[in-house]
Amino acid sequence: MASKFSQSFKVTRQAPELIAPAELTPKEVKKLSDIDDQEGFRFQVPVIFLYRNNHPSPAMEGRDPVKVIREALSKALVFYYPLAGRLREGENRKLLVDCNGEGVLFIEADANFSLDELGDEIHPPFPCLDELLYNVPGSDGILGCPLLLIQVTRLLCGGFILALRLNHTMCDGYGLVLFLNAMEEMAQGKPTPSVTPVWQRHLLNARNPPRITHIHHEYEQLDDSNDTLHTTNPNDLDHKSFFFGPEEISSLRNHLPPRLKNSSTFEITIACLWTCRTAALQLDHNQTVRFSCITSIRNKGSGIPLPQGYYGNAFGYPAACAKAGSLCGSGLGIRSGVGEEGEGADERRVFEVGGGFDGDEGAAPPVYGGTAGAMSLISFCMKFQRMDGKNGILIPISLPKSSMVRFQKEVKKMIAQGASMEDLSEMKQSEKLLCKL
Secondary structure (H helix, E strand, O other), X not given: OHHHHOOOOOEEEOOOEEEOOOOOOOOEEEEOOOOOOOHHHOOEEEEEEEEOOOOOOOOOOOOOHXXXXXXXXXXXXXXXXXXXXXXXEOHHHOEEEEEOOOOEEEEEEEEOOOHHHHOOOOOOOOOOHHHHOOOOOOOOOOOOXXXXXXXXXXXXXXXXXXXXXXXXXXXXHHHHHHHHHHHHHHHOOOOOOOOOOEOOHHHHOOOOOOOOOOOOHHHOOXXXXXXXXXXXXXXXXXXEEEEEOHHHHHHHHOOOOHHHOOOOHHHHHHHHHHXXXXXXXOOOOOOEEEEEEOEEOOOOOOOOOOOOOEOOOOEEOOEEEEEHHHHHOOOOOEOOOOOOOOOOOOEEEEEEEEEOOOOOOOOOOOOEEEEOOOOXXXXXXXXXXXXXXXXXXXXXXXXXXXXXXXXHHHHHHHHHHHHHOOOOOOOOOOOOEOOOO
């Protein structure tokens, strides 16, 4: 995709505009929850959906997708009016949303290519993302900026691309899907969303005073001053996606001792990536590394009854820790590093993984729908079907270019070794333990 469109790819954009709610909405100031308010959520998340024109729904048939989405957006903001406001800080940097109805940014655009020209398989990385989701100058901050940016790009084939950028403090993936579903319903002519949006961010505020009963590695402040992932020039980063289908998972499963053969596909995949990524970064063997996995608390028996329409951040990211040497020296059967790091251990956040999602804006299901790619410390796990019909998991990874070369070799080697293993019965189970993620 990158080489094919490096010279011919072109997008013509109209001037950005602010889309306000279609009706008057309450003018008030709302506090975000203590989960929303975390420093680690103060960033923008790019998401992209690509649609063909071959099976349009009645809501889209013969209609301009730009007009449909612009109108649906305005109507949906009546119910999700905080998204049309602006963030500011209160006492102790507490985030507040000023529901002033200023609106969200919207860009109308046209491209000089069809969807088929993007290739047989469409997935991250999207090398032309800056054209499909234009960074309006001054719009990408956290405070005092639009909380949502949407660009709709018409394609020559009649399809279109919907790309958006969301301020993560306002919503998680589930919350964004609720909002997109409301837009779809507005596009279909429904007067109200089928799921009523709920604010109630106080439900996820900490006790006063807080009561901490466990060690939470994920909340420890880390010194990233010597972290190459932070100091690497963005132009020196490489971005690739890795597919894990039934054959790859079977090969990786062969690395496990018999009593761990029932580990989930997710556990096996992430154990592979965490191990190979740590090896590719060539960290000191005594350095403690950390993996965090985004875990939703919705409907998980957490004791916090969140309403169905709650669209704020509602997840934690528990962490697993291990010494780099232990992690890289034992394939997927590693000594557990949890609790083994000593006082003052040099620890860094190495890897965080979240889930992906699909979207439907009144058109046929998208060819691709989900996050636009990985960031240096964060990746996403998405269901994906290849052109050959194989279903699996697609995970985009971002690393310095030299590390990416090593990472690809490590993954390939681990899968190849697993495919050639025939007898694992002699593995010493007392010395091997899959780090449960």
